[in-house]
Amino acid sequence: MTPPARTLVTGATGAVGSAVLRRLADAGHDVYGVSSRGGSAPRQFAWRIGAEEPPRELRGPWDLVVHCAANTRWNLSARRAERDNVAPLRALLDRTGPRTHFIHMSSSYAIGLTGSVEPTEVEAYRNTYEWSKATAERLLTAERPDVDIVRFPIVMGARPDGALERYSGFFWLASALCTGAVPALVGEEKAYLDLVSTDDVAGYVGELAAGGAPAAPRLSVLGGGDGALQVGETFDIALDALNTWRAERGVGPLLRLPFVGTEQWNRFYLPFAQEYLDRAQLLRVTAFQAYQSYLSMTEPFEATHQVGDITSTLYRSVRRWADLHPETATRIPQPWRP
Ligand SMILES: NC(=O)c1ccc[n+]([C@@H]2O[C@H](COP(=O)([O-])OP(=O)(O)OC[C@H]3O[C@@H](n4cnc5c(N)ncnc54)[C@H](OP(=O)(O)O)[C@@H]3O)[C@@H](O)[C@H]2O)c1
Structure with a gap:
């Protein structure tokens, strides 16, 4: 043995x-x-x-x-x-x-x-x-020479219940929807936003481990590839998850934020924002800018290993985030005014 x-x-x-x-x-x-x-x-x-x-x-x-x-x-x-x-x-x-x-x-x-x-x-x-x-x-x-490199996109929680040990970047967006931290989503509604579950990554690592080291560097890319969700769909699913969770607690729904194209945002909204917003608002807008190009990817990643549909995992992961961050998830967003 x-x-x-x-x-x-x-x-x-x-x-x-x-x-x-x-x-x-x-x-x-x-x-x-x-x-x-x-x-x-x-x-x-x-x-x-x-x-x-x-x-x-x-x-x-x-x-x-x-x-x-x-x-x-x-x-x-x-x-x-x-x-x-x-x-x-x-x-x-x-x-x-x-x-x-x-x-x-x-x-x-x-x-x-x-x-x-x-x-x-x-x-x-x-x-x-x-x-x-x-x-x-x-x-x-x-x-x-014998390394396995595994690339994957944004990670959601476990497939059965959305459980995630730590919430990073993506969930800042969920929080931003609840707090009204951003006035609009800057990106392309039809762009790809590739997501995987921690189960997809862990399961694939398990397969590699069972198979042993490769003879030459081996690159694997996990993801939805051209079957990945679009940015607009992703936000609709996240909003649905948050609003269902809020309704169960008697809290009013969040409104769907408008999409603003990157070009339009940078040329018109941002100069306006820089002139009229207070420091706190400007800080949030600036932080949000880091997401723009991630919400504007019109070419899908080429996945060598396509993962299963992520819709229900996204939904469960957002609900799970709300369970663990009830104060933020029940906030009533303040209307944006300079
Ligand atoms: N999360 C995603 O959406 C995503 C997407 C694509 C790829 N990845 C990749 O997946 C990997 C894991 O990401 P993650 O999201 O799980 O990160 P994470 O939740 O932020 O966890 C990072 C882990 O690394 C530990 N760590 C950081 N620097 C260390 C050091 N010098 N020595 C020992 N431990 C150290 C941290 O320990 P402490 O907490 O004690 O500091 C923590 O356990 C990373 O390589 C990341 O680039 C993640």
């Missing part, structure tokens, strides 16, 4: 890493989790990878490493993005031998504005997060 694979999951307290860790543990792996601050579950260790030595329990060798740790913020300096998303990868590679199957979590958006991870300059990407994810992919393909 072969012993269970000794497996390290980094970023194990995060949205993706926690689902991956559960899936591999269920499949019989001997799993250890690591995150910067550590977790409360057994065998969840604290290790700031790239910044300090690992605790004794986390010294190798490993049969499998699934690298989910990252700083996913979009507004980091290039130096900080390098430090948080590339230096930890280097440190891990230095500690894993040729017999370790290395599975790296990347993002569909790592191909930036040019459709490729090859450009080295920051300007080829929407932000330093994308740039650092592309840098990490280039480093891996240069140094690890």
Whole structure:
């Protein structure tokens, strides 16, 4: 009988890493989790990878490493993005031998504005997060012939109940709908907004782990591809989920926000906003600008592994977010006036 694979999951307290860790543990792996601050579950260790030595329990060798740790913020300096998303990868590679199957979590958006991870300059990407994810992919393909790189788009919760360990970027939009933080949705109603469930990612990592390391770098892209939801559909589903949740609690419905094209927003609304809005309003509008190009993608990602319909998972994930953020989800948005 072969012993269970000794497996390290980094970023194990995060949205993706926690689902991956559960899936591999269920499949019989001997799993250890690591995150910067550590977790409360057994065998969840604290290790700031790239910044300090690992605790004794986390010294190798490993049969499998699934690298989910990252700083996913979009507004980091290039130096900080390098430090948080590339230096930890280097440190891990230095500690894993040729017999370790290395599975790296990347993002569909790592191909930036040019459709490729090859450009080295920051300007080829929407932000330093994308740039650092592309840098990490280039480093891996240069140094690890047997690496698995898995790209995927925005992550929703588990398929059965929408459960998600952590709520990031996308859910700021749900919050913005409830608080009235933004006056309009800037983007293209018919653009693609690709979403996957943590179950899709964790299940696929489980399949890769069972199959073993490839002979040459292998890139997988998960997503809906050309079957992905459109931006308008996504917001309608999210709004439906929020309004049903609110109605069950006797709270009035949120109105559908109008869509404003990017060009129109930048040429007409933004100059007006800069002149007339107060500082708090302007800060929210500026934060919202980071989403524009993500809501305007008219070309779908080319998925090598198409995931199932995401509609009910999106609905459940938004409801779940509301369950956990009742104060925000029951807010009555204030009308926007300068
Ligand atoms: N969420 C998405 O929509 C999405 C979409 C596409 C790709 N991805 C990719 O999927 C991966 C996981 O993302 P996520 O959404 O699960 O992120 P997340 O929820 O923000 O979790 C990040 C995890 O990484 C840990 N971490 C960060 N830096 C670390 C370091 N230097 N050493 C040790 N642990 C560190 C964090 O620990 P602490 O909390 O203790 O700091 C946390 O456990 C990332 O590679 C991300 O780029 C995510």
